[in-house]
Amino acid sequence: MTIEEIENEIVEEFEMFDDWMQKYEYLIDLGKSLPLIDEQYKTEDTLIKGCQSRVWMHSELKDGKVIYTADSDAIITKGMVALMIRVLSNHTPDEIMNAKLNFVEKIGLTQHLSPTRSNGLLSMIKQMKLDALAYKQIS
Amino acid sequence: MIESKNITEVQLDIKKIRADFPILSHKVNGKPLIYFDNGATAQKPKSVIDAIGNYYSNQNANIHRGVHTLSQEITVAYENARSTVQKHLNAEHAHEIIFTKGTTDSINLVASSFGKKFISQGDEILVSVMEHHSNILPWQQVCEERGAILKVIPINMEGELIISEYKRLLTDKTKIVALTHISNTLGTINPIEELIALAHVKKIPVLVDGAQAVPHMKVDVQFISADFYVFSGHKLFGPTGVGVLYGKEKWLTEIPPYQVGGGTIKTVTFEKTEYADLPLKFEAGTPHIEGGIGLAAAIDYVNKLGLNNIAAYEHELLVYATEALGKINGVKIIGTAKEKASVISFIVEGLHPFDIGTILDQLGIAVRTGHHCTQPIMQFYGIQGTVRASFAFYNTKEEIDLFINGLERAIKMLN
Structure with a gap:
């Protein structure tokens, strides 16, 4: 599936929710269910410094595609992180760099991307794209 | 634990006072705003x-x-x-x-x-x-x-x-x-x-x-x-x-x-x-x-309201909220000095303050989460951050009840 197709799939899933509670419960479940990152990569080096919730992110290039793993100490952030990984991981650097990520707005979670430093998500997306750029320049 | 003080009897008409603050009648996320972030900034009366x-x-x-x-x-x-x-x-x-x-x-x-x-x-x-x-x-x-x-x-x-x-x-x-x-x-x-x-x-x-x-x-x-x-x-x-x-x-x-x-x-x-x-x-x-x-x-x-009246009323809110929070399992209040102003920081065992703040926000309740620009305090207690509710004279016990309900709901959702 292309990045856009995955985004559309997520938007459709979220359309089934009647209210904010179901949406957040879904994010919380996502956050709980996924062991996202190998403990060895959870270091100061992979820590993306947001103001409140901490996000650790690791990436590697496999067969021309970037594989991301990540974790957060806040469960809602972790759920958002899981969505980002579902969308961006396992794509080529070019695809990742060009991703618009419009789904965040469509599922009504834009406040998680506001630059208020309240979570590390915005910084994480930036880091994901920077990593993709770095892999592109290597290959 | 804070003791109830027998300060002067409170002589504030809170309903009338609230009408002086236009923002307090706003809705946030479809819910009436409960503003407990007064420590960060207070709301403004119409006269200002x-x-x-x-x-x-x-x-x-x-x-x-x-x-x-x-x-x-x-x-x-x-x-x-x-x-x-x-x-x-x-x-x-x-x-x-x-x-x-x-x-x-x-x-x-x-x-x-x-x-x-x-x-x-x-x-x-x-x-x-x-x-x-x-x-x-x-x-x-x-x-x-x-x-x-x-x-x-x-x-x-x-x-x-x-x-x-x-x-x-x-x-x-x-x-x-x-x-x-x-x-x-x-x-x-x-x-x-x-x-x-x-x-x-x-x-x-x-x-x-x-x-x-x-x-x-x-x-x-x-x-x-x-x-x-x-x-x-x-x-x-x-x-x-x-x-x-x-x-x-x-x-x-x-x-x-x-x-x-x-x-x-x-x-x-x-x-x-x-x-x-x-x-x-x-x-x-x-x-x-x-x-x-x-x-x-x-x-x-x-x-015009009188700072002694304000202090007495806010102390009532502090005592009321402290008691209510103390009844919730897993809640630990950070800062239990004998002399306290109407500021309550707390953590909930196993939960991140950011998650709690996010759910409360969905319920129209504004609190602050994080280190509150006091990282040395966080280092002293060995924590990442707290949830902080800070009250002003326009807040009410009814709002505290809704906040406690909201907090219990957040804890249930996040556990």
Whole structure:
């Protein structure tokens, strides 16, 4: 599936929710269910410094595609992180760099991307794209 | 645990008071706003909003030195605002009141100017673990610039200053003490009068960060004998961008200007400038005129309610919320000093403050989460952050009930 197709799939899933509670419960479940990152990569080096919730992110290039793993100490952030990984991981650097990520707005979670430093998500997306750029320049 | 105090019976008509604050009737995320982030900034009564609107509609002109009528009238109004602050703090002179941008600006001014005049290699500056970063960083910088040493008064697990350690740290090398009156994170009310007296025994001046104190209690700078007392307008129900530095005349006269420029001078030649007397010496450039006017309106407003009434009512809210929080499994209150203002920080076992704050926000409840610009406190307790609810006189027990319900709901969702 292309990045856009995955985004559309997520938007459709979220359309089934009647209210904010179901949406957040879904994010919380996502956050709980996924062991996202190998403990060895959870270091100061992979820590993306947001103001409140901490996000650790690791990436590697496999067969021309970037594989991301990540974790957060806040469960809602972790759920958002899981969505980002579902969308961006396992794509080529070019695809990742060009991703618009419009789904965040469509599922009504834009406040998680506001630059208020309240979570590390915005910084994480930036880091994901920077990593993709770095892999592109290597290959 | 905080005890109920038999202070004067509360005489505030909260329903009527709430009607004075337009924002309190707003909805957030479809729910009536419950605003428990007063420690960050307080909401504004209509009289303050009107004073600012009136300034731009009817009074706008630049102050000082204008010969035309508008300029003279607004100069009088601005200087009246200074007198309002003077009376409110019971300062001896109006020229001991310097208008600044806020608490942070006031502290930077004193750290820089006092530092230039009085701090040199090997001197010590004393702060405490519970200071806001704004009362640490300016001093840290002075220390770096002048080769001085920053010393830190420790706190106990309740979140109170350890007085014996404070006494030990007051030495011949100490040049100034900078302390908060009320901790923005823990709510602790420091025994400021006693702390100042102890420093004065050794002839050491004290700067008090009153940002969290002035909205909650009557402050008399002569009674406590503060050398410098600083606060922000916006936490006192006034506008953002304006604050106050009170300084004893002798200190403000001795320390050099901070920023210089228009307004701060008597005569200027390229060879030498003679600076103006207080307070203009410290007020370079066109000031935040409507800020001063708005701040005076805010002070008039709280004085109409009476700060003793406000303190008594807020104490009731504090006791009520503390008891309710204590009944929820897994909740731990951070900061359990005997003397506390209406600020409650807490953590919930196994949950991240950010997650709790996010769910509460969906319910229309505004709290603050994180380290509250007091990372040393977080390091002391070994935590990443807290959830902080801070109450003002327009908050109610009904709102606290809704907050407790919301918190229980958040805990259930997140577990």
